[in-house]
Amino acid sequence: MDTIVVNHIAKSFGDTKAVKDVSFSVRPGEIFGLLGPNGSGKTTSIRVILDIYQPDHGTIQILDGPMNEEKMNHIGYLPEERGLYQDVELTRNLTYLATLKNMSKEDIEQKLPIWLDRFDLTEHEKKKTKELSKGMQQKAQLIAALIHDPEIIIIDEPFAALDPVNTQLVKDLLVELRNQGKTIIMCTHQMNQVEKLCDRLVLIDHGTVLLEGSLKAVQTRFATNQVLIQTDSDLPETLPGVQKIEEEGLFYRLTPSDGTTSRAILQQLIEEKISMNSFEIATPSLDEIFIKVVKEGRNGNEENN
Amino acid sequence: MKKIIDVAKYEYTHHVAKPRFWITLLGMPLGFLLIMALSVFFSFLSVDKEPVGYIDRADLIIQPQQKPEKIGFLELFIELVPYDNEAAARADAEQGLLQGYFVIPATYQSTYSVTYYGNSQPSSDVTSVINDLLRENLLLQEQIPNLARIEAGSQISLESLDGSQSSDGTGWHRLVVPIVIGMLYFILVMSCGGYLLQSLVEEKQNRTMEIMITSMSPNQLMAGKIIGNLGVGFTQILVWLVILGIGLLFFHNRLPFLSDLSLSPGYLAISLALLVLGFIVAAGLLATIGAAMSTMEEAQSINSLMVLPIMLPFYFFQSFFSNPNGTLPRVLSYFPLSAPFSLSLRMAFASIPTWEIIMVFTILVISVGLVFWLSGKAFRRGLLEYNKKLKLRDLLVKEANHG
Numbered sequence: 001m002d003t004i005v006v007n008h009i010a011k012s013f014g015d016t017k018a019v020k021d022v023s024f025s026v027r028p029g030e031i032f033g034l035l036g037p038n039g040s041g042k043t044t045s046i047r048v049i050l051d052i053y054q055p056d057h058g059t060i061q062i063l064d065g066p067m068n069e070e071k072m073n074h075i076g077y078l079p080e081e082r083g084l085y086q087d088v089e090l091t092r093n094l095t096y097l098a099t100l101k102n103m104s105k106e107d108i109e110q111k112l113p114i115w116l117d118r119f120d121l122t123e124h125e126k127k128k129t130k131e132l133s134k135g136m137q138q139k140a141q142l143i144a145a146l147i148h149d150p151e152i153i154i155i156d157e158p159f160a161a162l163d164p165v166n167t168q169l170v171k172d173l174l175v176e177l178r179n180q181g182k183t184i185i186m187c188t189h190q191m192n193q194v195e196k197l198c199d200r201l202v203l204i205d206h207g208t209v210l211l212e213g214s215l216k217a218v219q220t221r222f223a224t225n226q227v228l229i230q231t232d233s234d235l236p237e238t239l240p241g242v243q244k245i246e247e248e249g250l251f252y253r254l255t256p257s258d259g260t261t262s263r264a265i266l267q268q269l270i271e272e273k274i275s276m277n278s279f280e281i282a283t284p285s286l287d288e289i290f291i292k293v294v295k296e297g298r299n300g301n302e303e304n305n
Numbered sequence: 306m307k308k309i310i311d312v313a314k315y316e317y318t319h320h321v322a323k324p325r326f327w328i329t330l331l332g333m334p335l336g337f338l339l340i341m342a343l344s345v346f347f348s349f350l351s352v353d354k355e356p357v358g359y360i361d362r363a364d365l366i367i368q369p370q371q372k373p374e375k376i377g378f379l380e381l382f383i384e385l386v387p388y389d390n391e392a393a394a395r396a397d398a399e400q401g402l403l404q405g406y407f408v409i410p411a412t413y414q415s416t417y418s419v420t421y422y423g424n425s426q427p428s429s430d431v432t433s434v435i436n437d438l439l440r441e442n443l444l445l446q447e448q449i450p451n452l453a454r455i456e457a458g459s460q461i462s463l464e465s466l467d468g469s470q471s472s473d474g475t476g477w478h479r480l481v482v483p484i485v486i487g488m489l490y491f492i493l494v495m496s497c498g499g500y501l502l503q504s505l506v507e508e509k510q511n512r513t514m515e516i517m518i519t520s521m522s523p524n525q526l527m528a529g530k531i532i533g534n535l536g537v538g539f540t541q542i543l544v545w546l547v548i549l550g551i552g553l554l555f556f557h558n559r560l561p562f563l564s565d566l567s568l569s570p571g572y573l574a575i576s577l578a579l580l581v582l583g584f585i586v587a588a589g590l591l592a593t594i595g596a597a598m599s600t601m602e603e604a605q606s607i608n609s610l611m612v613l614p615i616m617l618p619f620y621f622f623q624s625f626f627s628n629p630n631g632t633l634p635r636v637l638s639y640f641p642l643s644a645p646f647s648l649s650l651r652m653a654f655a656s657i658p659t660w661e662i663i664m665v666f667t668i669l670v671i672s673v674g675l676v677f678w679l680s681g682k683a684f685r686r687g688l689l690e691y692n693k694k695l696k697l698r699d700l701l702v703k704e705a706n707h708g
Contacts, residue, residue: 072519
């Protein structure tokens with residue numbers, strides 16, 4: 001059963017149509033990427049899901065029905081605009097926010113030290129929020145979103161202020177939570193971060209869905225049969241069955257001629273006695289797909305207009 | 306309900322735990338008392354307390370001035386010293402032993418005029434002790450029975466036409482309750498309303514609000530904040546009452562009028578209920594302002610406009626005095642923001658029909674509902690508009706179209 005079902009929602013502010021028509025559904029035990037460029041309607045869609053905004057059209061089903069106070073306790077939310085009391089100690093800040101998610105005092109006292117320890121914040125627990133670095137504040141905000149063990153986790157730009165070490169820490173955590181069966185929506189425009197995490201995704205721009213499906217299906221859909229090879233030898237200018245050879249840093253990107261398979265190219269390279277460190281099928285990166293789809297979408301819109 | 310209490314608890318402890326709160330809380334009455342005490346002390350010091358001499362050529366003074374057994378601290382007593390001849394009095398005055406002297410001429414009983422000699426004009430305290438001495442001795446000659454009682458004046462009892470209210474005094478002490486209610490209302494709105502506004506704008510600025518309204522409904526959040534801040538206000542009032550109580554314990558002998566103060570529990574209860582409801586309406590409006598504004602400066606400038614309706618009954622105090630059931634006092638007691646002070650004041654001076662009291666309460670309860678509805682809208686629309694302020698039209702029109 002889907003945990004979240006977004007059905008043709010639309011939301012305007014005055015004359016601005018922030019979300020025109022967005023639909024998708026999210027299942028338990030998956031990380032779902034809500035992707036889109038800045039101003040595409042991601043955050044508004046999330047706020048509609050969270051019942052902060054009422055949609056003009058469309059419906060939202062959360063845990064098999066509309067949002068209510070009880071369901072709010074089962075949602076963990078990391079907003080894009082981080083929110084903690086600046087003049088208040090970290091422990092008090094997090095205790096208060098956890099209380100509002102219906103956690104008992106004993107439960108908080110038991111779980112908070114574990115979370116602080118996991119995020120290396122124990123020694124900062126008596127500091128005021130404003131005394132913490134941006135990265136620390138973001139980790140604290142993540143604790144606020146996760147401490148009550150929510151079934152649904154909605155995180156907006158989770159890696160924005162994190163260094164590589166903490167980014168990995170959060171990625172590992174998200175995978176762990178997915179394996180526990182949580183429903184996770186990750187909202188971002190940083191495609192490289194999503195690539196190895198998301199099971200399924202939806203790409204929106206100008207408030208409409210441009211692309212939806214599993215990561216694998218999306219990548220397959222946009223795959224060309226290009227290959228990437230890494231070699232210390234120089235490649236000849238032309239190779240039989242290869243239409244184009246491009247140098248990309250340490251790699252060469254080979255575009256096969258029509259009807260040529262990647263296997264045939266490999267065969268050809270061996271015959272040419274070219275020593276290779278690596279040979280791989282060039283899967284399009286989400287970044288590339290993102291740019292392609294958004295550009296096509298915008299061109300299409302212009303033509304329609 | 307639990308979340309409302311959690312928010313209220315946080316709001317309450319957030320303010321009350323700060324040293325700044327206690328410094329303001331204790332500093333205000335102590336500062337006020339200090340200024341009062343200093344002004345009384347300095348005015349006492351500036352009064353000339355030297356004795357005044359007199360020469361009685363009319364043989365009028367049968368009973369000279371009685372010196373009290375004990376003169377209290379800051380109590381003023383100007384001694385009147387009899388002299389046989391003017392030369393001796395003049396010599397003492399010139400030496401500075403007297404601040405001046407007066408001569409009661411032999412013809413006093415026909416002229417009723419005395420002459421005061423001195424280098425400066427006698428203070429009002431001096432002229433009043435002279436007058437008291439002369440009047441008392443004149444009256445003694447008349448052999449009037451019950452003189453003391455006559456001097457004390459008559460007791461006037463008041464009763465309303467329908468017999469529902471009565472008073473055994475001149476009624477001035479009836480002002481105590483409405484004035485206290487009016488002042489508390491003003492202080493509550495200004496200080497606790499200010500805290501409420503500050504906490505909302507702060508939560509909007511530090512983005513905590515987005516977390517808050519994904520944990521509870523906007524109305525729950527606002528109810529919690531209002532209850533918490535009302536608690537802060539009542540703590541303030543309670544501490545001041547304790548300080549006042551301690552003060553009265555020490556000085557009650559000096560304040561005889563307090564024994565005249567008999568308070569009807571019903572009237573007190575109505576006044577307090579008005580105070581709480583009025584505060585909730587004001588707090589709801591402040592919450593709407595706080596949700597719609599994006600900086601504290603903007604919010605404060607709008608907040609200061611709230612002072613006007615709250616202070617209206619103070620500006621038109623005279624109308625309540627002269628005609629408590631007149632049009633203006635009535636209108637002011639129907640208007641939610643001025644109702645607490647106005648109705649309490651009217652009830653002190655006139656008999657208010659029950660239906661009118663019920664109507665004022667109904668207006669207040671409806672207003673509470675309205676401000677909650679309006680601020681709920683402002684929360685949804687305004688709290689996430691971080692960089693721009695919200696217009697009233699946005700609240701009423703746009704959200705209504707789309708919501």
